Amino acid sequence: MDDEIFSIGIYGMGGVGKTTLATHVHNNLLKEAKFSGHVCWITVSQEANIHKLQKDIAKFLPVDLSCEDNDRKRAAQLFQALKRRRNFVLILDDVWTHFDLENVGIPLRVDGSKLIITSRSLDVCRAMGCQKEVKVKPLCYQEAWTLFLEKLGCCRPLPPDIEEIAKSMVKNCAGLPLGIITVSGSMKGTDDIHEWRDALEELEDPVARQDCEVFKILHYSYSRLRDQRLKDCFLYCSLYPEDCEIPRDELIASFIRERLIDKRRTRQAEFDQGHALLNKLENACLLEGVVKIKEDDTEAKYVKMHDLMRDMALKITKTKPKYLVKAGIWLRDVPDKSEWKEDLDKVSLRFNVVSSIPLGISPYCPKLSTLSLWGNELTSIPCSFFAHFGALQVLDLSCNRSLEEQPNCISELERLAALLELDLSDTKISDVPEGLERLVNLKCLNMVQTNLEMISEGIISKLSCLQSLGIPRQVSVQVEELESLKQLEEFIGGFPEANSFCRFVRSRQRFNRPSFYVIQVGSGLLKGLSGHFQQMASKRVVFSFTNVNPGGKKRANILPDDIQELEICACQGLGSCLNDTFAEFNTQARGLTHCLIEGSSEIRSLLKLSSSEDQFVIKGQNSACAPLQNLKHLRLICLSNFNGLFEWDSVANAIPPPSTFSCLRSLFIDRCGKLKKLFTPRLLQSVQSLEVLKVWGCNELEEIVSNDEEGYFSFTSSSKDSCSRSTISCLPNLKKLAVLGDPKLRNICKGLLICNSIERIEVISCRNLESLPPFLPSINGQPSAPPALKVIQISLLGWESLKWENPYMKKILQPFVRYGEF
Structure with missing residues (x-):
C-alpha cells in the first residue's frame, strides 16, 4: 500500500461490488506480516452511531469502555489505543453519512495506519477526507458472463439453447455483481430447459423484478435523498429511453421549465443549480456521468441512468408522481385509452415510430402537465387528442420531421390555456399555429428548424411572458418586438444582414436582455440547432454567407460585449484580421471561448498588433486587456491567404501581450495555403495550456515551431531575432499532436520540445518530414519515452525515413508506433 495515502474511499452504486473489493483487500492484508492482527473490519450500515462504532472498535483492540458513557472520553481512550498499535488498517463498510473521525477516536496520519471506507456516495468519501477515491463500476458483459458461469459452478459447457437463455439473464443483470450472483445461484444444478425459460420470463417481468433484493438495495439509495429536488430530478430522467445519454444542458433546461428546481435571479444561476443537483446525483451513484470529445475537440457532457436504476424509477412513478413512459421501444401506435389514467x-x-393518432381519441387526463412526442413520425395530430388536457404545461412535438400540419386546436384556448412551453422545432410546419398569440401564459416557444417563412408582425410581442424564444433562421423578427418581451432571457434566431444584427446588439446594450442567444447573420444552415433549447446556455454568433461590413466600411460591425462563441463562414467584407473587421474587438471579445473562421481569402492573420517600447496593443485600439485571453478553442479552415496568428506593424523581440491565448486548449488549422510557420519559441510561451494541436492540408507549411521569428510575421521593420539550435520549447499540457497532408513539412520542432503530457502523435501524408522533435525526457543522461505516450500513428515508409540525432530515440519510441495512413 502507498505510504503517502492514509485514507481511501471506495464508492459505487448499490450491488456493484464495493464490499467484495474491500473484503479482497482485507483478506490480502491479513496475509502480510506487518498487518497481521492489525486489520479491523466494521460494518457501519445505514445510520452512523458514534457510540456503537466506538463499541465495535473497542472490541477489536480490545479496550474496555464499559465504565465510560461520555463519548468524548471514550474517543480519547480509543485514539491512544489505536495510536499505540501503528500499522493498523481500519475498514468501515457501508458508510451512508459522514461523521467526524476524531469524535469516534480514529486517528489519521499515524505512521503506517490506513483508513478504508465503502459508500454509495462520493460526497461521503470526500467529507470523510479520503485522499484517494476509487469508483467501482458495473461489469462489462464479458466480465459479467465469466462471473455468472463461475457462480453457476458448471464443469462442462452449457447446451446451446440454455446458454442463449443464460446470456439473456446476464444482460438483464446490467453488470451488477449482486444480481448476477443471485440469479446464477438460483439456477445452480438446473438443466431443465423449461425451468430456464421460466426463470428468464420471471426475470424480465417488471413486477417480479421489483421484489428482488437488488431492487430493494437500489431503492434505499433513492429514499436516502434528503432533498426533494434531487428525487424529482432523478425521476424525470426516466422519461428518456433506456441507455439514453442525456445532454446535461438539455436536461437542466427541462428541470427549469418543469419547475423542478428553485427559481433564481438569473438564468445562469438556475443552470448552476441544475449542474450542482446533477453532480449530487452522480456522486450518489444514481446517475452516471458521461464525457465525449466532439469533432472540434471540445467536451460534451451527458448523464445516463443505469438500466436497473431506470426500472426502479419507473416503478416509483407508477404511483406518485404518476408517469406513463413508453420511450425508445419502437412503438407504432399511441397507447390504448385504458393506459391514459x-x-x-x-x-x-419519445423516440418511437408513431405516425398517426387515430381520429376521435380523446384521453381524459385533467392533471397531465407534460406530454412528449419527441422523435416520432407524426404527420398530423387530431384536435380531439388535446380535448381533456386542461392542465397541460409542456407540449413537446419536436423532431417529428414529417409533421406538416400543426394542431389547430391550439387556438381553442379553453383547452390549452395553461400551456407554458410549446416545442415545434425540427418539424415541417410552414405556418404559425392559428391563435398562437392568445397563448398568453407561454414562457417557452421553439420553432427552430421548421419551414416557417414569416411570422406576422405583432404575434411575438403579444406573448409577453416569453422567457425563451427560438425561431427559424430564415424568419426575420423585428428588434422592436424582441424589445417588448421584458422577460426574454434566451433567443435563437437570425438576421438577414449585418445592419439588423447591429441594431439587435445595441438593443441588448440598452435593455441588457436576452441573457443567452444563438444568432445567425446571413444565410446557410446553422449547425447544432435541433429540438429543445440545447444551445440556450450559449452566447453565440454565426456570420454565414453574408457581408460582415456592408458598404465596404471596415470595423463598422459590432459584437455583443459578452460573446462566448464566434463563427465566420464564407463571408465577405472582412478585414485582414478580426480587429480590422469588428469595432472594439478586444473589448467585445474579452469573454470569447470558441472561435471558428472558415472560407475566406481576406483574413491574413487573427489579430493585428502594434508594438511600442513598453507594451503591445491591438492595432487601432487602446486597451490594457490582453486579446483572446479566455479563448479555449480555435479553428481556422480554408483561409487561402492566412500566414500567421499575429500580424505586427514592427517587430523587436516580438512577443504577444501577456495572457494572450493563455487558456487555449485546442488549435485546429486546416487548408491554410500560405502558412509556412505556425509558432516561434517566443510565441509558444503564450500557448502553455494547449492540449490538442492539429494542422491539416497546409501546402506551404514547413515547420510547426520555427527556430527564428523571421518570415513568421508581416512587419514594416527589418529587425529579427534568431534562436539557437539548442532552443528549448515547452508545451507542458499537450496531449495530442496531429499533422496530416502537409507535403512541405520538414520539422515539427528543431530544438528540444518538452511535452511530458503527450499521449498521441499522428503523422499522415507528410512525405518530407525529416524528424520528430527530440521531446524525450532524460533518465541518467539517456532519452526515455514521454510518460503519458500511448501511440504514434505513422506510415511504415514515413517512420523509416525519419532521421534521429540519437539513434537510441528510435528504439525507445518503436513500441508505440502503429503503422497506417488511416
Missing part, C-alpha cells in the same frame, strides 16, 4: 402527471412517448 386520470391521475397521470407526465407522459413520454
